[in-house]
Amino acid sequence: MVSNAFAIDILIRVFLFAFIGVAWNLLGGYAQQLSLGHAAYFGLGAYTSTLLLIRAGVSPWIGMAAGGVVAAAASLPIGALCFRLRGPYFAIATIGTAQTLMLLFLKFRDFAWGAVGTTIPNLGNAPLMMQFTAKAAYYYVALALLALGLAVTSWVERSWLGYYLVAVGEDQHAAEAVGVNVPRIKRDIYLISAFLTGLAGTFYTQYIYFIDPNTAFSFNISVEAALVSIVGGIGTLWGPVLGAVVLEPASALAQSWLGGGAHAGVQLALYAVILIAVILWRPTGLLGALTAVYARVVRAAPAGVPGTGRPVRKGLPLDG
Amino acid sequence: MTAVVAQAVVNGLLIGGIYALVSIGVTLIFGVVKIVNFAQGEFVMIGMYISYWLATLIRLDPVVSLAVSMPALFVCGVLLQKFMLRRVLGLGDMPQIFLTFAISLLLMNLALLLFTANYRTVQTPYTFSALRLGPLYLSVPRVIAFVLAMLLSAALELFLRTTDLGKAMRAAAQNRDVAMLMGVNPDRVFAVAVGLALALAGAAGSLLMPFYPAYPTAGQQFTLFAFVAVVLGTLGNVRGALIAGLMMGMAESLGVQFVGADSGLIVVFGMLLVTLAVRPGGLYGGQTL
């Protein structure tokens, strides 16, 4: 048990963003639907549990599950709209949806406290209401969430869904030719990804005892969800974890060194530089860099899923 | 009432010229290099800051500073292509999307760190001047911006139609393989295409300064509008991007007039949805450059 509060906080952030990354990775890594709007689900999860807590006294444990469901439900209309677009246009559309939700919640002053947001009433040590005086307790919750995300991903990877996801991510038309119902697969994995991301939203709100639209639907969260996966190894089980282990402490340290009001710009600038570096030198991420070891591990997982070797160089998409 | 509508249309047309410039840049890069440039708006922002600092430090009129911002951004474009974009060609969606996205993020946040979030404006003698055309008021800086935007677009079109390099670009956009077979040097063609696209973005930024503030995230809106305009105008089609940019300016202006001040996002997504639903191939239905 680490007693250093700063270290625990970093670990909690590592677990949390690894979890968010794992959730993103199901859609963005395996199925290659590159969303930059996952904050939409983070925020919906956060607001659902907070509203249930403050307006109806419902425990955030239940609220967390409810938040996940709300987030998943939202992914249906959002997906129906956004999946009509491909590649960069899909990404832009997802950014738009998260922004739109932020704008909506900024306006909902009566229903959801508007721009001011609200604090979570401090109940002292109330485990049944997801509040703990010992910081380490949050650490275990975050770890449990991460374990859940990894378990889901692992199951998916080894099941028929894993093969179908990678097929969709590689070549939708070819996938359709072998019987993969591409729209349904995209819809289903979006549901799962959104649900998990919603859970993270609740946890974070309970951890920092505060919620407002700018935090809950923050573009930074959307970026980080994609970033940890890409840096660590997109489309792999452990990629997001590795990415979070590298990025979170780096960002926390950068913030404390450079400190002060400029830190928002520093964090994102740092992320941008890392992202550029990864893409130019090793698009398969850290995991890809550790090819030899992981090739053995990955081959044990029957999908032969990436993390090994160079990225695909695609020719012109052709069909006779 | 018609006067109100007419005024809104005119205002929209004038700012549409700027949207057109930015959109043409995006569509040019997409058509030739096949990469969607998430950072196009940020290069507009850079153009804005270049003109701001020249105006503030040596009192250079922003419109005149085109002579600085355009070449500077052309060079940026060539460097961008040679050192970054070239390395992600043919690698698929993820590297291409996230590279220009990361560049966008970097530029915005560098601007934030270097210049703070404060709005920077430039005062010129003609900032508040207006021409009268019957019942209509035409804001002088906007008219200048529009006219120059149209001239630059025409110049680009001329370049694409008459010069060897321009024709090579169109060839590369229409059929990469055939173009290669005919001896087109891809590196040079791509570098010039990106250079021109960024030069147009820089021009847009300079032209905006007399009537628009510079701030780190100023470019984002232009990227968004440009993306929709490019889809509407058919991906890779320069004329389409021009027309679509003008249309978006007018639609936004009418939206602001009749729906509300914040309707920008609604207009943009509305037009995107309508395009996707009704004519996904855009105005020129599949024809590029």
Place this chain on the structure above:
Amino acid sequence: MAEALVVRGLSKRFGGLRAVHDLSFSVQEGQTVALIGPNGAGKTTSFNLITGYYRPDAGSALAFGHELVGLYPYDVCARGLARTFQVARPFGRMTVLANVMTGALLRDKRVAAARERALKAIDFVGLSAKEASPARDLSTIDQRRLEVARALATEPRLLLLDEAMAGLNHTEIDQAVGLVRQLSQRGLTIVIVEHVMRAIMAVAQHIVVLDHGQKIAEGSPKEIAANPEVIRAYLGTGGGH
């Protein structure tokens, strides 16, 4: 004999271009039929219409009695039609085995069972040695084999092969012809689009000839070889083996 595929009045325009016009032909169950014609005749477009990638402007395609028009490609595959693409489209990130398993999973979502059936299909096309290779590392010919194995793994009753023999050398063509014959002996109905005359003559029991999107002739290989219309329009460029 039952009819595996009945195409009636199939038509498709792209803008001003008539890609396919009023195409009708039948394929008996267990038959191997060749669809031939010059480049641009509408052969691949016909495949795309039948398998649900394009919606025809008019006409119908009945496979084993079920209407295919209006179905999406994945439903067409579920109905028992598998197709290959003119340029192979493997799932590059996945191994050969994983690629074929993706096909096998259509009929049975259990991974272990799918693996068994995939291994058989891989063995059939002769790729067993490379089953663990990433698909993107394969040669073009092997990628074509993979394409066929993956299609076979979906357990089709009708297989549509789009120029599977293009660019193959003598030996490779013989091997491919052998595979097609074996599939035919197993009772599979096969429609091939081909330019390689040697292969067509070796496997096809019936030939349909297209030109400019329309059927200009139909009959046995002997009849077609002697048909002046066909000879005039086109008979075997590129191949002529």
